[in-house]
Amino acid sequence: MWLTSKIKQVLMVIKPGVVTLNYPFEKRPVPENFRGAPYWDHEKCIGCGGCANHCPARTILIRDICQEIRVMVYDGSRCTYCGRCADVCPEKAITMTDRYELATDDRQDLNESMELFMLTCQRCGRCYDMENVNMIDRMDLQGYRYDNIEARAFIRKTTDRFDPEMLKKTADYKRPSKIGE
Amino acid sequence: MNSLDKVLKALQDKFGAGITGHASPLPTRLFINIKAEMVREISNEVVTLGGRYLVGIGHDNIARDGNIGMIHTFGFDKDNFIVHLNAAVPGSNPVMPSITPDIPGAGWSEREYQDLLGMKFEGHPKPKRLVVADDWPADIFPMRKEVPYNMVPPAAEDVAYQLDECPEGCSIIPVGPFHTALHEPEHFAVYVDGETIKGCDYRGFMTHRGIEKLCESQVSYNEVPFIAERICGICGSVHATAYSQAVEMAGGIPVPKRAEYIRSLLLEIERLHSHLLWLGVAGHLIGFDTVFMQSWRVRENIMWLSERITGNRKTYGMVIVGGVRRDITPVIGEDILKVCAKVEEEVKIIHKSITGDTALHKRTKGVGYLSKEEAIKWSLVGPVARARGIDIDVRRDHPYAAYSELQFNVPVVDTCDVWGTLVVRLLEIYESISLIRQIIAKMPKGEILTELSEEIPSLKHGISVVEAPRGESVHFVITGEENRPDRWRVRAPTYPNLQAIPAMLLNDQFADFPIIVGSIDPCFSCTDRVEVVSVTSGKKRIMSKSEIEFISRGNR
Ligand code: SF4
Ligand code: SF4
Numbered sequence: 001m002w003l004t005s006k007i008k009q010v011l012m013v014i015k016p017g018v019v020t021l022n023y024p025f026e027k028r029p030v031p032e033n034f035r036g037a038p039y040w041d042h043e044k045c046i047g048c049g050g051c052a053n054h055c056p057a058r059t060i061l062i063r064d065i066c067q068e069i070r071v072m073v074y075d076g077s078r079c080t081y082c083g084r085c086a087d088v089c090p091e092k093a094i095t096m097t098d099r100y101e102l103a104t105d106d107r108q109d110l111n112e113s114m115e116l117f118m119l120t121c122q123r124c125g126r127c128y129d130m131e132n133v134n135m136i137d138r139m140d141l142q143g144y145r146y147d148n149i150e151a152r153a154f155i156r157k158t159t160d161r162f163d164p165e166m167l168k169k170t171a172d173y174k175r176p177s178k179i180g181e
Numbered sequence: 182m183n184s185l186d187k188v189l190k191a192l193q194d195k196f197g198a199g200i201t202g203h204a205s206p207l208p209t210r211l212f213i214n215i216k217a218e219m220v221r222e223i224s225n226e227v228v229t230l231g232g233r234y235l236v237g238i239g240h241d242n243i244a245r246d247g248n249i250g251m252i253h254t255f256g257f258d259k260d261n262f263i264v265h266l267n268a269a270v271p272g273s274n275p276v277m278p279s280i281t282p283d284i285p286g287a288g289w290s291e292r293e294y295q296d297l298l299g300m301k302f303e304g305h306p307k308p309k310r311l312v313v314a315d316d317w318p319a320d321i322f323p324m325r326k327e328v329p330y331n332m333v334p335p336a337a338e339d340v341a342y343q344l345d346e347c348p349e350g351c352s353i354i355p356v357g358p359f360h361t362a363l364h365e366p367e368h369f370a371v372y373v374d375g376e377t378i379k380g381c382d383y384r385g386f387m388t389h390r391g392i393e394k395l396c397e398s399q400v401s402y403n404e405v406p407f408i409a410e411r412i413c414g415i416c417g418s419v420h421a422t423a424y425s426q427a428v429e430m431a432g433g434i435p436v437p438k439r440a441e442y443i444r445s446l447l448l449e450i451e452r453l454h455s456h457l458l459w460l461g462v463a464g465h466l467i468g469f470d471t472v473f474m475q476s477w478r479v480r481e482n483i484m485w486l487s488e489r490i491t492g493n494r495k496t497y498g499m500v501i502v503g504g505v506r507r508d509i510t511p512v513i514g515e516d517i518l519k520v521c522a523k524v525e526e527e528v529k530i531i532h533k534s535i536t537g538d539t540a541l542h543k544r545t546k547g548v549g550y551l552s553k554e555e556a557i558k559w560s561l562v563g564p565v566a567r568a569r570g571i572d573i574d575v576r577r578d579h580p581y582a583a584y585s586e587l588q589f590n591v592p593v594v595d596t597c598d599v600w601g602t603l604v605v606r607l608l609e610i611y612e613s614i615s616l617i618r619q620i621i622a623k624m625p626k627g628e629i630l631t632e633l634s635e636e637i638p639s640l641k642h643g644i645s646v647v648e649a650p651r652g653e654s655v656h657f658v659i660t661g662e663e664n665r666p667d668r669w670r671v672r673a674p675t676y677p678n679l680q681a682i683p684a685m686l687l688n689d690q691f692a693d694f695p696i697i698v699g700s701i702d703p704c705f706s707c708t709d710r711v712e713v714v715s716v717t718s719g720k721k722r723i724m725s726k727s728e729i730e731f732i733s734r735g736n737r
Pocket of ligand 1: 086
């Protein structure tokens with residue numbers, strides 16, 4: 001029993017031989033629909049904020065610093081590479097690239113930020129394509145956003161009109177600290 | 182044969198005024214409102230009628246009616262339905278009788294809500310802390326709605342968990358929180374008499390992440406599946422599916438047939454990789470590294486296949502509420518069948534070469550013995566239960582996704598030990614492969630996602646059970662007002678299985694400790710060092726802990 005088992009085991013091991021890849025010198029090509037680091041195309045993005053609203057990791061932040069300029073920051077250090085942002089983007093501005101060797105000793109290397117020039121709609125402040133979105137998305141797609149980019153905090157406060165007061169208030173937002181510290 | 186009406190009638194006849202209401206939104210679900218004082222008698226009766234304890238769900242309803250609710254759930258596996266006993270106690274004095282003395286499997290659920298909601302269970306045999314840290318303030322109950330999700334109370338010095346009394350004449354061997362035989366931080370105090378284990382106390386939940394609280398207070402319905410997927414690094418799709426199904430049940434959201442097939446496909450692929458992974462780990466734990474290397478080599482084919490189907494090796498990110506995100510194209514279908522054929526052939530080789538190995542028999546036969554009666558008492562699930570003669574499998578007993586239309590066997594053995602677990606898992610690999618073939622052959626055409634077009638109504642209850650590779654996962658959802666669950670309760674399969682570990686260890690040799698604990702396949706995902714390889718020169722250097730710390734604090 002024991003001996004036949006051992007012989008079978010030896011055969012099992014010999015047949016495939018060495019299968020270990022000589023990584024990192026030899027890389028396995030990634031499949032075509034691989035979900036690597038997301039990449040934003042600022043030419044295509046309309047700044048609707050859909051990606052930020054649907055990111056499970058809350059790692060896409062939006063801050064309107066004045067009526068016309070919207071800053072968007074993607075902080076890759078928290079990204080889970082789920083690709084949800086690329087799915088929901090109405091303009092296909094986000095692509096999941098094939099980059100996966102992302103280790104770095106500087107977190108800033110993982111970030112991407114865009115400053116978008118936004119048009120002002122005279123009636124509602126901001127205008128998006130309201131026809132093709134469902135009820136839940138519609139609740140999300142509104143107005144001005146005031147996340148705190150420095151603190152990497154997704155605050156999700158929105159207003160109908162640009163509100164400098166709110167901008168100031170959320171700029172003071174601090175991450176939770178221990179009571180008594 | 183039992184039926185919902187029969188169970189309800191039996192309970193009404195026996196307890197009359199103790200039953201205050203009932204509802205049955207689906208033919209397979211029964212919600213019974215009961216008086217909290219009678220919970221013990223009624224649960225006992227449900228178990229006598231054939232119910233198997235699943236999980237307890239505590240939920241804070243203080244803002245609505247001043248009550249804290251506790252729901253005990255029982256599965257009737259032969260008859261495919263689930264009974265919920267809904268009890269409520271006032272938030273000012275949340276005391277109710279404990280059901281643990283009769284149903285030991287409920288022990289952790291009750292201890293959990295003692296910690297998280299401040300409930301009291303009268304008569305609980307071991308009312309110690311379970312979930313929250315030892316220095317967590319005694320008057321803050323994190324799952325109550327008024328406690329913010331990001332609260333960080335100050336740490337306290339000199340508080341430690343009080344271990345159980347060591348039995349007469351035994352010595353204590355501490356295993357963990359960090360130990361080479363364990364893959365995750367957890368602490369076992371093992372009481373030994375010589376080499377023989379006489380008892381054990383467990384303190385875990387050291388990496389409790391507060392996922393339920395986070396999802397109840399921060400994100401919205403369709404982001405939770407991605408977070409749910411990260412509950413476990415091995416059976417992620419299971420959690421995403423279970424959560425989505427619970428929401429779909431609560432909200433009455435239809436799921437396209439094709440999406441159900443794709444979900445089943447993912448679950449089976451996941452089972453394949455998980456069983457091979459476990460087989461390797463089990464081999465490794467008993468010092469049989471050939472099995473480890475070979476089964477992981479075979480497993481790699483499945484990982485690469487997942488990468489081609491979903492875009493990643495693990496955390497597939499495929500399942501969302503209402504369906505799935507990516508379709509299975511004919512090309513991928515071919516690919517899946519090819520990989521299945523290869524894996525089946527290789528698994529057969531491994532299977533043949535290890536079943537006769539006497540060394541393996543000696544290390545696993547009779548080890549971790551737990552009788553069938555004990556196993557039922559502890560509500561064991563998954564391969565651990567099926568190795569002890571308990572014929573349960575959620576895929577067959579409470580069919581979900583596409584399983585009602587597929588044929589498969591449920592391997593059951595009655596050796597009641599680690600060897601049995603190994604056999605069950607090996608046989609399940611073949612069943613999974615056959616299931617995958619059936620799925621590809623039968624998959625109907627059509628949509629893969631139902632868009633959520635309306636708001637999901639609030640305060641509806643949904644429960645779903647999904648057979649993960651290591652047992653059943655139970656997810657319970659109460660829908661909320663703000664486009665997110667008001668309560669989401671997750672019960673992973675390790676939850677009941679780990680509770681039975683002290684019983685399995687009893688009278689075994691200390692050297693068998695790793696494989697007994699490993700036999701239930703507790704989750705593991707830890708990295709403890711970084712190796713830096715220069716691609717140009719080929720030089721390797723291992724970074725020390727202090728270097729990693731230095732960098733992770735934002736220095737360069
Ligand atoms: S890939 Fe996922 S986690 Fe990363 S930014 Fe996009 S949505 Fe967020
Ligand atoms: S979803 Fe697309 S268009 Fe909208 S903000 Fe994000 S990247 Fe821009």
